[in-house]
Amino acid sequence: xxxxxxxxxxxxxxxxxxxxxxxxxxxxxxxxxxxxxxxxxxxxxxxxxxxxxxxxxxxxxxxxxxxxxxxxxxxxxxxxxxxxxxxxxxxxxxxxxxxxxxxxxxxxxxxxxxxxxxxxxxxxxxxxxxxxxxxxxxxxxxxxxxxxxxxxxxxxxxxxxxxxxxxxxxxxxxxxxxxxxxxxxxxxxxxxxxxxxxxxxxxxxxxxxxxxxxxxxxxxxxxxxxxxxxxxxxxxxxxxxxxxxxxxxxxxxxxxxxxxxxxxxxxxxxxxxxxxxxxxxxxxxxxxxxxxxxxxxxxxxxxx
Amino acid sequence: xxxxxxxxxxxxxxxxxxxxxxxxxxxxxxxxxxxxxxxxxxxxxxxxxxxxxxxxxxxxxxxxxxxxxxxxxxxxxxxxxxxxxxxxxxxxxxxxxxxxxxxxxxxxxxxxxxxxxxxxxxxxxxxxxxxxxxxxxxxxxxxxxxxxxxxxxxxxxxxxxxxxxxxxxxxxxxxxxxxxxxxxxxxxxxxxxxxxxxxxxxxxxxxxxxxxxxxxxxxxxxxxxxxxxxxxxxxxxxxxxxxxxxxxxxxxxxxxxxxxxxxxxxxxxxxxxxxxxxxxxxxxxxxxxxxxxxxxxxxxxxxx
Numbered sequence: 001x002x003x004x005x006x007x008x009x010x011x012x013x014x015x016x017x018x019x020x021x022x023x024x025x026x027x028x029x030x031x032x033x034x035x036x037x038x039x040x041x042x043x044x045x046x047x048x049x050x051x052x053x054x055x056x057x058x059x060x061x062x063x064x065x066x067x068x069x070x071x072x073x074x075x076x077x078x079x080x081x082x083x084x085x086x087x088x089x090x091x092x093x094x095x096x097x098x099x100x101x102x103x104x105x106x107x108x109x110x111x112x113x114x115x116x117x118x119x120x121x122x123x124x125x126x127x128x129x130x131x132x133x134x135x136x137x138x139x140x141x142x143x144x145x146x147x148x149x150x151x152x153x154x155x156x157x158x159x160x161x162x163x164x165x166x167x168x169x170x171x172x173x174x175x176x177x178x179x180x181x182x183x184x185x186x187x188x189x190x191x192x193x194x195x196x197x198x199x200x201x202x203x204x205x206x207x208x209x210x211x212x213x214x215x216x217x218x219x220x221x222x223x224x225x226x227x228x229x230x231x232x233x234x235x236x237x238x239x240x241x242x243x244x245x246x247x248x249x250x251x252x253x254x255x256x257x258x259x260x261x262x263x264x265x266x267x268x269x270x271x272x273x274x275x276x277x278x279x280x281x282x283x284x285x286x287x288x289x290x291x292x293x294x295x296x297x298x299x300x301x302x303x304x
Numbered sequence: 305x306x307x308x309x310x311x312x313x314x315x316x317x318x319x320x321x322x323x324x325x326x327x328x329x330x331x332x333x334x335x336x337x338x339x340x341x342x343x344x345x346x347x348x349x350x351x352x353x354x355x356x357x358x359x360x361x362x363x364x365x366x367x368x369x370x371x372x373x374x375x376x377x378x379x380x381x382x383x384x385x386x387x388x389x390x391x392x393x394x395x396x397x398x399x400x401x402x403x404x405x406x407x408x409x410x411x412x413x414x415x416x417x418x419x420x421x422x423x424x425x426x427x428x429x430x431x432x433x434x435x436x437x438x439x440x441x442x443x444x445x446x447x448x449x450x451x452x453x454x455x456x457x458x459x460x461x462x463x464x465x466x467x468x469x470x471x472x473x474x475x476x477x478x479x480x481x482x483x484x485x486x487x488x489x490x491x492x493x494x495x496x497x498x499x500x501x502x503x504x505x506x507x508x509x510x511x512x513x514x515x516x517x518x519x520x521x522x523x524x525x526x527x528x529x530x531x532x533x534x535x536x537x538x539x540x541x542x543x544x545x546x547x548x549x550x551x552x553x554x555x556x557x558x559x560x561x562x563x564x565x566x567x568x569x570x571x572x573x574x575x576x577x578x579x580x581x582x583x584x585x586x587x588x589x590x591x592x593x594x595x596x597x598x599x600x601x602x603x604x605x606x607x608x
Contacts, residue, residue: 013377015389016369020362028356028485029557031335035362048362048389050354050396052332058324058339058352061398065320071400073317085319085352085400089390092354092398094365096375096389115554116532119569181332228420231562250419250590253333255557258535258565265423265588273578273585280577284569286554 013098018044025112030255034110036102044100045110051093061087113288117259118297121282125198128296133195133241136292143242146170147190157185158218165210166190169218172246183225183249187211194243197236197262197283202275208268211245219247232264237285237293259286317402322348329416338414340406348404349414355397365391417592421563422601425586429502432600437499437545440596447546450474451494461489462522469514470494473522476550487529487553491515498547501540501566501587506579512572515549523551536568541589541597563590 018037024045026033031050038044064087071083099106120129145151146168155177158169167189171177175184189207194200200208216227231248237260238244245264248254270277287294322341328349330337335354342348368391375387403410424433449455450472459481462473471493475481479488493511498504504512520531535552541564542548549568552558574581591598 013385013387014369014374015366015391018366020366023359023362026357030333031354031356033357033362035366037366046366048357048365050335050357051388052335053330053337053352053354055327058327058337061352062319062322062324062339062341062350065318070318079403079405081317081402081404083317083400083402084355085398086393086396087319087398089393089396092390092393092396094389094391094396096387098385098387099383100385101383114533117534117554118532228422229418230421250421250563253557253562255333258557258562259554259567261562263563263588265586269586270574273581277577282569282573284567 015046015096018046018098018100024107024110027255036107036110039100042101043103043107044098045102045106047097047099047110049095051095057091061085061091064088064091113290115286115288116294117284117286118294119282119284122280124297124300125283128300129198129237129293132293132296138240140240140242143188143240146188157222158187158215160210160214161190163190165207167207167211167215169215169247180223180225180249181251183219183223183230183247184252185215185219185247187215187245187247189243189245191243195241196238196243197234197267197278199243200267200271200278202271205268205271208264208271212264212268215245215247225249231261233261234264234267235260236262236283237287257286259284319350319400322350322402322404328411328414340411343404346405347407347411348402349406349410351401351403351414353399355399361395365389365395368392368395417594419590419592420598421588421590422598423586423588424601426584428601428604429587432604433541433597434502436597436600442544444544444546447492447544450492461526462491462519464514464518465494467494469511471511471515471519473519473551484527484529484553485555487523487527487534487551488556489519489523489551491519491549491551493547493549495547499545500542500547501538501571501582503547504571504575504582506575509572509575512568512575516568516572519549519551529553535565537565538568538571539564540566540587541591561590563588 018039021036021038024034024036033048035046035048036043037046066088071085074082074084076082142151146153146156152170155170156168157171158167160166160168167187169185169187172184172186175182189211191207194204212232216230216232219230220226229250231246231250231252233246234244235246235257270281274280287297322343325340325342328338328340337352339350339352340347341350370392375389378386378388380386446455450460456474459474460472461475462471464470464472471491473489473491476488476490479486493515495511498508516536520534520536523534524530533554535550535554535556537550538548539550539561574585578584591601
């Protein structure tokens with residue numbers, strides 16, 4: 001959906017042009033909601049997310065002396081009191097994304113998916129996950145384009161050619177490259193044989209230590225963020241099966257990924273203690289219920 | 305601060321009774337901000353948090369046909385368009401907590417603390433963390449009150465007397481005991497000798513497996529939540545040094561704790577692979593910069 005071009009300038013849209021159909025999904029912690037709506041006979045997806053505060057609008061909310069600044073008391077206990085505030089609309093924006101006309105695939109993409117955790121034993125890896133990865137065969141051409149300097153070359157922060165311990169470090173697509181609070185870079189290794197954590201053993205310790213030290217130096221030089229302010233980790237399952245390591249600021253929280261996060265320091269520790277830790281271990285990871293891999297695991301458990 | 309009683313009924317307070325002084329802290333992902341303010345010569349802390357959406361207010365926001373429902377266009381790309389919406393105030397509440405009069409300790413508590421990660425080798429545990437725990441000696445009387453049925457007995461969900469593999473399972477203070485999306489229980493073990501992960505070895509595998517199986521059965525029976533919908537983990541560093549295991553719903557995200565979370569399945573896996581894993585391993589954990597333990601680590605690193 002990403003490489004589309006601007007076509008029509010929308011008429012002056014207002015939210016009441018859309019009729020509410022149902023809630024597709026919601027996250028109360030980040031104050032976000034996905035709604036299926038319709039306009040005439042066309043479907044639409046409306047995403048609403050409350051805006052974060054900043055100093056200036058917090059100050060204005062406090063200093064607004066219009067009637068809107070009166071508070072509704074919830075409860076009061078000595079010096080502590082809880083209220084509901086209803087400040088002026090212009091001080092309380094909601095980020096609104098509208099996909100219109102929306103296809104069923106858009107609706108499906110935003111529909112709430114139950115998440116389940118799965119405990120993958122070495123045997124389940126060999127009999128379920130590995131065959132699944134082979135069948136999937138998602139194209140990794142875009143990774144090789146980066147490694148071969150065919151695309152995104154101008155975004156590269158650090159580039160080591162060595163075929164064994166070499167890698168490319170560049171900002172992740174999710175990061176604007178500026179705001180330190182959401183700093184996010186990815187180191188993609190040059191060695192070809194490592195699909196995921198499962199392929200790591202003691203022969204990769206030089207690669208892991210090299211990526212860690214060199215990337216931390218490069219990030220400190222370019223962004224002034226020191227190693228102890230970084231979350232350095234590997235996802236399992238990864239979103240693509242070419243070994244890569246995530247570098248984010250500690251403040252950046254990617255909801256719904258706690259089980260997927262394996263801290264690089266823990267991975268280095270585990271392999272140092274036990275060379276074939278990642279071939280012998282049972283690894284827990286989350287799966288959406290409509291993920292084909294989840295179905296493969298459920299079918300397997302029915303067999304046993 | 306918790307056991308105070310209602311004294312005065314507040315006059316009809318409005319936010320503009322408070323003068324903005326500075327932002328103490330803010331979390332853009334959860335749309336929360338802590339402000340130092342003053343009213344006359346008294347200090348105050350004002351906490352603002354945008355309210356989560358629910359179906360009814362999302363529906364009203366869409367169907368509100370007052371002028372407030374017009375949108376300000378940010379950008380539009382084919383079927384995707386981003387706007388800012390400014391719905392009617394009454395549809396867009398802000399949860400407001402006011403601490404007034406506030407002490408400097410309140411201000412300090414809400415002041416932003418930089419977080420750093422620390423890699424604790426076995427030697428640093430012996431020379432820095434362990435002496436620090438001994439010096440701290442925080443009272444654990446409240447834990448023994450629960451284990452000895454002197455308090456919170458009515459809240460207990462599961463209670464196994466056995467001195468070695470016994471434990472008490474009860475809702476965490478942060479959970480209302482009802483909303484499944486934020487389900488949170490804690491299993492506190494009866495055995496006395498285990499302060500944290502560092503004290504675990506193969507002799508504790510029966511305890512760990514027993515707590516896991518029995519608690520998961522109890523949670524499924526009482527709340528209908530199955531094992532694969534739960535996040536079961538141990539914090540390191542723990543908030544109190546009497547061994548306990550957290551059980552939360554997968555949807556419950558405790559911001560700022562990724563590095564502290566050790567999944568129980570991973571802990572069982574590690575000890576099964578290597579009996580003295582938690583005595584030999586280097587463990588990473590986050591610390592606030594004003595935490596005395598952080599100072600102890602910094603002093604140590606200056607010595608080396």
